Amino acid sequence: MTTFRILPVIENRRLGPYTLLRIKDVGIHKYAGCGQFVMVGLSFLRDPFLLRPLSFLSVDNDSFSLLIKIKGRGTEMLSMVKPGEYLKVLGPLGRTILPGEKGILIAGGIGIAPLFYQSQWMRGGVLLYGAKDKRELVLVKEMEDRGLVVKTITEEKGGTVCDLVMENIALLKGQRVFICGPVAMIKSLREIIRDYTRETFVYLERRMGCGIGGCKSCAIKTGYGYKFVCQDGPVFPLEEVEIG
Amino acid sequence: MADLSVSFTGIELKNPVMLASGVWDLPYTELIDFEKLGGIVYKSISLSSREGNPPPRLTEIPCGVINSIGLANKGIENFNKEILPQLKDLGTEVFVSIFGESIEEFAELTSRITDVSGIEVNISCPNVKEGGLLFGADPDIAYNVTKAVCSNTDLPVIVKLTPEAVDIVKVALSVKEAGASAITASNTFQGLVIDIETHKPIFRRITGGVSGPAIRPLSLYKAYQITRAVDIPVIGSGGITDWMDALEYFFVGVSAIEVGSAIFNNPLAPIEIIDNINRYMDENEYKNILEMKGEVNEERC
Numbered sequence A: 001m002t003t004f005r006i007l008p009v010i011e012n013r014r015l016g017p018y019t020l021l022r023i024k025d026v027g028i029h030k031y032a033g034c035g036q037f038v039m040v041g042l043s044f045l046r047d048p049f050l051l052r053p054l055s056f057l058s059v060d061n062d063s064f065s066l067l068i069k070i071k072g073r074g075t076e077m078l079s080m081v082k083p084g085e086y087l088k089v090l091g092p093l094g095r096t097i098l099p100g101e102k103g104i105l106i107a108g109g110i111g112i113a114p115l116f117y118q119s120q121w122m123r124g125g126v127l128l129y130g131a132k133d134k135r136e137l138v139l140v141k142e143m144e145d146r147g148l149v150v151k152t153i154t155e156e157k158g159g160t161v162c163d164l165v166m167e168n169i170a171l172l173k174g175q176r177v178f179i180c181g182p183v184a185m186i187k188s189l190r191e192i193i194r195d196y197t198r199e200t201f202v203y204l205e206r207r208m209g210c211g212i213g214g215c216k217s218c219a220i221k222t223g224y225g226y227k228f229v230c231q232d233g234p235v236f237p238l239e240e241v242e243i244g
Numbered sequence B: 001m002a003d004l005s006v007s008f009t010g011i012e013l014k015n016p017v018m019l020a021s022g023v024w025d026l027p028y029t030e031l032i033d034f035e036k037l038g039g040i041v042y043k044s045i046s047l048s049s050r051e052g053n054p055p056p057r058l059t060e061i062p063c064g065v066i067n068s069i070g071l072a073n074k075g076i077e078n079f080n081k082e083i084l085p086q087l088k089d090l091g092t093e094v095f096v097s098i099f100g101e102s103i104e105e106f107a108e109l110t111s112r113i114t115d116v117s118g119i120e121v122n123i124s125c126p127n128v129k130e131g132g133l134l135f136g137a138d139p140d141i142a143y144n145v146t147k148a149v150c151s152n153t154d155l156p157v158i159v160k161l162t163p164e165a166v167d168i169v170k171v172a173l174s175v176k177e178a179g180a181s182a183i184t185a186s187n188t189f190q191g192l193v194i195d196i197e198t199h200k201p202i203f204r205r206i207t208g209g210v211s212g213p214a215i216r217p218l219s220l221y222k223a224y225q226i227t228r229a230v231d232i233p234v235i236g237s238g239g240i241t242d243w244m245d246a247l248e249y250f251f252v253g254v255s256a257i258e259v260g261s262a263i264f265n266n267p268l269a270p271i272e273i274i275d276n277i278n279r280y281m282d283e284n285e286y287k288n289i290l291e292m293k294g295e296v297n298e299e300r301c
């Protein structure tokens, strides 16, 4: 059930270089599914005009959380919202996916947000997680507490997430793999893991107008013509989509 | 209670607020109570399916958006079979927008449309066969398109003009002459955005159509010029996001309005506009939309 509502922020705190916003929404856990996202904007403002797509980070009985990386004006303004202030929220949006009990998650940077949410449904599995520096590696302990084996790497020391994947390539054999991170990372990983995994899925980003399948602006080229990230995604089988 | 219904040239709406073409599709039925809307204009349909432009297709500008969707649609056959039956169940007046690459295509498309409350003719698209100039840029070509559509249907024909016409009033006069029942004023303005990293236009097709609050005064002026010069009903479109924007359009004399990009910022905007126009009319003792229309006071020194 997708709705558009004005909801209060109840918490705003830093998490590494990111902002964690908690938004009050009683009953949201009943209809927010794995893989889904919301469109969020500052209430009553016409500029920024568009709402911004953000993945669920976590969902419980009376609230949900978002993890925001400042990219431009929209995310900067959202990360300054104070508890007690209100946001426009459209969602849940996108197709729900089957998380699978185990599997391999590969995260680059802020790509951790939807994968952390996905791990809520998982029992074990492995997280391969790369970031720029140590401060950017967030939620590692929480993922371990959920039973995942977490392996990390930073560009400061060690290399990129692709290096980490190569080191651990044997783990991917015959597994279901989920990737979320920058386009360049997805492109390189595609080559590296091609012959190993059973199935690979990727969380994609696109500039969105409506977020709900109305405007046809979030098109992505697939083997079956254009599909829409907000409606058919945001999670796609990696071999189906053209990246970049 | 004020009477919000409007009726003009074969078109009857329970209120004067419509959803504009191209910004919405069926998933919005989950969000908006369509029964409350005066009417809906479905996105522009062509004879055969078109996949649309390569991404990116849309980006934000100050107070608005710019799009290069490329009129993606699945063609008239799919519309008649799959979409129209669902639209007919929504409890509001259904209009379909059409476009073609040639005048012959407009004519054929028109002959395949039945069972709607009217046709909106999108002449803001390029005349591919004759060198790519917008059909709506030239009064003579606009006349020919309108004539071709009107002679192939008994349905009300609304012609949606492009603000890119050198003289939009001349185009308005000629589509009226050709038999249009009403005019929508107007479509998006052409604009350009450059990616400062690549030094290239962000869209592959270079330009895009600008919409949203950013264009409201520009579009309103087009509507104003047309209502003054042409005596067929005008439907206002361009930058309407709330009831006050809508009133500006009514005061220059439009008969109805279309809400477009505003739904990206607030999907409930069309409903809030209807409720607030209702409240405004009650508070100011307007009994119907006609009383409120065209009240603009032009005495200025």
Ligand SMILES: Cc1cc2nc3c(=O)[nH]c(=O)nc-3n(C[C@H](O)[C@H](O)[C@H](O)COP(=O)(O)OP(=O)(O)OC[C@H]3O[C@@H](n4cnc5c(N)ncnc54)[C@H](O)[C@@H]3O)c2cc1C
Pocket (backbone or CB within 6 Å): A037, A048, A052, A053, A054, A055, A056, A067, A068, A069, A070, A071, A072, A073, A074, A075, A076, A110, A113, A114, A204, A205, A206, A207, A208, A234, B060
């Ligand atoms: C389904 C989905 C889920 C997302 N989840 C998260 C999340 O959990 N946390 C998070 O921090 N970010 C997430 N994003 C990305 C986030 O939406 C963008 O960073 C944000 O919209 C940028 O807005 P801005 O105003 O800050 O930047 P702008 O000033 O609008 O743009 C800054 C730069 O970001 C690019 N950009 C803008 N919007 C997008 C977009 N939607 N996708 C990719 N690039 C974009 C622009 O091209 C530009 O280069 C998600 C995106 C999608 C599509």
Ligand SMILES: Cc1cc2nc3c(=O)[nH]c(=O)nc-3n(C[C@H](O)[C@H](O)[C@H](O)COP(=O)(O)O)c2cc1C
Pocket (backbone or CB within 6 Å): A209, A215, A217, B020, B021, B022, B023, B043, B044, B058, B065, B067, B069, B071, B097, B122, B160, B186, B187, B188, B210, B211, B212, B213, B215, B237, B238, B239, B240, B258, B259, B260, B261, B262
């Ligand atoms: C994403 C998008 C797609 C559009 N598609 C169409 C279309 O298919 N046919 C059409 O006549 N107008 C189309 N328009 C124009 C709108 O219907 C409207 O006339 C215009 O955006 C100005 O109004 P607004 O500022 O309220 O959006 C589109 C606009 C946008 C933003």
Ligand code: FES
Pocket (backbone or CB within 6 Å): A207, A208, A209, A210, A211, A212, A213, A214, A215, A216, A217, A218, A219, A228, A229, A230, A231
């Ligand atoms: S953002 Fe409008 S269709 Fe996907």
